[in-house]
Amino acid sequence: MFSQSEENYIKAIYHLEVSPNKGISTNAIAEKLETKASSVTDMIKKLSEKELVAYKKYQGVKLTFHGRKVAANIVRKHRLWEVFLVEKLNFSWDEVHDVAEQLEHIQSPKLINQLDALLGFPTHDPHGDPIPDKDGNLNMIDKKLLSTLEINEIGLCVGVEDSSSEFLQYLDKKNIELGKTIKVIEKEEFDNSVIIEINQKRISVSNKIANNLYIKTS
Amino acid sequence: MFSQSEENYIKAIYHLEVSPNKGISTNAIAEKLETKASSVTDMIKKLSEKELVAYKKYQGVKLTFHGRKVAANIVRKHRLWEVFLVEKLNFSWDEVHDVAEQLEHIQSPKLINQLDALLGFPTHDPHGDPIPDKDGNLNMIDKKLLSTLEINEIGLCVGVEDSSSEFLQYLDKKNIELGKTIKVIEKEEFDNSVIIEINQKRISVSNKIANNLYIKTS
DNA sequence: AATAATTTTTAGACAAGTCTAAAAAATGAT
DNA sequence: ATCATTTTTTAGACTTGTCTAAAAATTATT
Ligand SMILES: [Mn+2]
Ligand SMILES: [Mn+2]
Ligand SMILES: [Mn+2]
Ligand SMILES: [Mn+2]
Numbered sequence: 001m002f003s004q005s006e007e008n009y010i011k012a013i014y015h016l017e018v019s020p021n022k023g024i025s026t027n028a029i030a031e032k033l034e035t036k037a038s039s040v041t042d043m044i045k046k047l048s049e050k051e052l053v054a055y056k057k058y059q060g061v062k063l064t065f066h067g068r069k070v071a072a073n074i075v076r077k078h079r080l081w082e083v084f085l086v087e088k089l090n091f092s093w094d095e096v097h098d099v100a101e102q103l104e105h106i107q108s109p110k111l112i113n114q115l116d117a118l119l120g121f122p123t124h125d126p127h128g129d130p131i132p133d134k135d136g137n138l139n140m141i142d143k144k145l146l147s148t149l150e151i152n153e154i155g156l157c158v159g160v161e162d163s164s165s166e167f168l169q170y171l172d173k174k175n176i177e178l179g180k181t182i183k184v185i186e187k188e189e190f191d192n193s194v195i196i197e198i199n200q201k202r203i204s205v206s207n208k209i210a211n212n213l214y215i216k217t218s
Numbered sequence: 219m220f221s222q223s224e225e226n227y228i229k230a231i232y233h234l235e236v237s238p239n240k241g242i243s244t245n246a247i248a249e250k251l252e253t254k255a256s257s258v259t260d261m262i263k264k265l266s267e268k269e270l271v272a273y274k275k276y277q278g279v280k281l282t283f284h285g286r287k288v289a290a291n292i293v294r295k296h297r298l299w300e301v302f303l304v305e306k307l308n309f310s311w312d313e314v315h316d317v318a319e320q321l322e323h324i325q326s327p328k329l330i331n332q333l334d335a336l337l338g339f340p341t342h343d344p345h346g347d348p349i350p351d352k353d354g355n356l357n358m359i360d361k362k363l364l365s366t367l368e369i370n371e372i373g374l375c376v377g378v379e380d381s382s383s384e385f386l387q388y389l390d391k392k393n394i395e396l397g398k399t400i401k402v403i404e405k406e407e408f409d410n411s412v413i414i415e416i417n418q419k420r421i422s423v424s425n426k427i428a429n430n431l432y433i434k435t436s
Numbered sequence: 437a438a439t440a441a442t443t444t445t446t447a448g449a450c451a452a453g454t455c456t457a458a459a460a461a462a463t464g465a466t
Numbered sequence: 467a468t469c470a471t472t473t474t475t476t477a478g479a480c481t482t483g484t485c486t487a488a489a490a491a492t493t494a495t496t
Contacts, residue, residue, distance in 0.1 A: 005452080026474055027474080035454075035455095036455060038455070038474085038475075039454055040474095041475055042452095043453080043454095046453095057475075058460095058461060058475080085329070089328075089332035089333060089336060091328070091332070095328070098326075099329055102325065103324060106317070106320045106321060107320065110307075110313070111307065114307035115307065118306060221483090244444055244445085245444080253485095254484075254486085255443075255444065255445085256444085256445075256484085257483070257484055258444095259445055259446085260445095260482095261483080261484095276443085
């Protein structure tokens with residue numbers, strides 16, 4: 001249907017569209033895909049030709065309805081594969097992304113439907129990100145960054161903003177896992193670090209951590 | 219490591235090398251990959267450059283030791299994925315090949331090792347073909363085509379020569395499955411069809427079937 | 437051994453995807 | 467409003483993998 005490159009571009013644009021706002025800039029796409037702006041312009045023209053994006057010179061780019069469906073399906077596959085790798089093949093959450101980046105391009109509706117069933121129709125991937133359904137709908141849960149919580153607020157770890165190996169391994173080392181309960185004990189004005197209670201212990205986490213960990217307050 | 223195209227060529231040559239015999243002809247590769255002879259010549263030069271094949275103009279091509287290892291690993295991945303699709307995702311044996319053709323190109327040694335473990339270290343794929351181990355060794359079982367059996371010989375269905383959907387679905391319809399016992403009752407000289415006993419019933423199978431079904435006689 | 441048929445290679449072209457360098461447009465600062 | 471900076475697009479080139487048509491080499495036939 002679409003080439004691997006085309007799919008990667010579509011997905012990048014999808015992830016850059018936080019709300020149905022302005023067009024996405026050529027540079028933003030280039031940065032996300034670690035490519036050059038000129039290459040992005042070239043590809044955008046092709047995607048526009050195929051009506052996956054709406055594009056007017058110098059005005060950035062937006063996904064069409066169809067483009068958004070295509071993107072959601074790629075994201076669906078990516079996240080289902082990540083769940084598979086963790087649940088069935090004993091990968092840890094910091095190892096799955098690169099492999100999923102390849103697996104997301106496999107074309108077989110039956111494969112992905114059966115995988116979904118094998119995994120028990122999961123709603124979120126190992127990093128807490130929602131898995132789009134067959135129609136591309138995803139149910140966002142209401143979560144906030146740890147850094148935005150008030151003192152004494154209690155919540156559940158439900159996701160990460162940064163999915164880099166380094167960050168995930170750091171969380172592992174600190175025994176911070178999705179599903180665990182966190183309470184904010186103290187917020188340090190000086191460096192914006194936060195003292196939290198988790199695993200019946202009090203630990204201090206830097207602002208960088210607090211800015212990349214999502215909490216669901218009930 | 220290698221491109222998808224390069225991998226497909228290497229695998230095709232591997233499959234065409236029945237015994238360590240003559241070099242494989244350009245035309246044979248072209249036919250197997252449904253491409254043109256000129257394209258094959260081009261690619262062969264690249265593979266030769268990378269020392270995956272030994273090539274002398276007009277003399278055909280042979281895998282090097284290294285090339286054979288690379289090929290066996292691709293075949294290993296292909297067959298393990300086929301087992302996965304059948305055992306874990308409820309695919310039937312006639313549906314797996316095309317998806318495996320894509321999955322075989324995923325690069326991740328951990329993925330394939332864990333998959334192997336999840337499946338219980340299978341030795342054969344759903345069509346009865348042996349799965350190479352990590353070093354590329356495969357244990358061939360001693361099997362013969364049904365058409366070569368004598369009257370009253372008894373054996374186990376262990377593989378198919380032709381893996382086309384059409385043939386596999388035909389076997390399904392006739393209730394012929396790998397693992398079942400077959401006895402040759404009669405061989406018809408006229409059209410080379412064979413009357414066999416399977417599932418406690420006697421049925422006649424055409425020469426075309428008998429030439430594509432492998433039997434292991436104990 | 438000479439000629440005919442077949443196979444293989446070469447030459448030249450094309451599409452996809454990428455890059456660098458330069459031109460054009462948009463944005464920001466005085 | 468003018469000039470400077472940044473962003474985006476264009477122009478031209480390169481790589482990979484493919485193709486068609488023609489040339490060269492091999493193999494088969496008389
Ligand atoms: Mn991911
Ligand atoms: Mn990808
Ligand atoms: Mn197969
Ligand atoms: Mn393949």
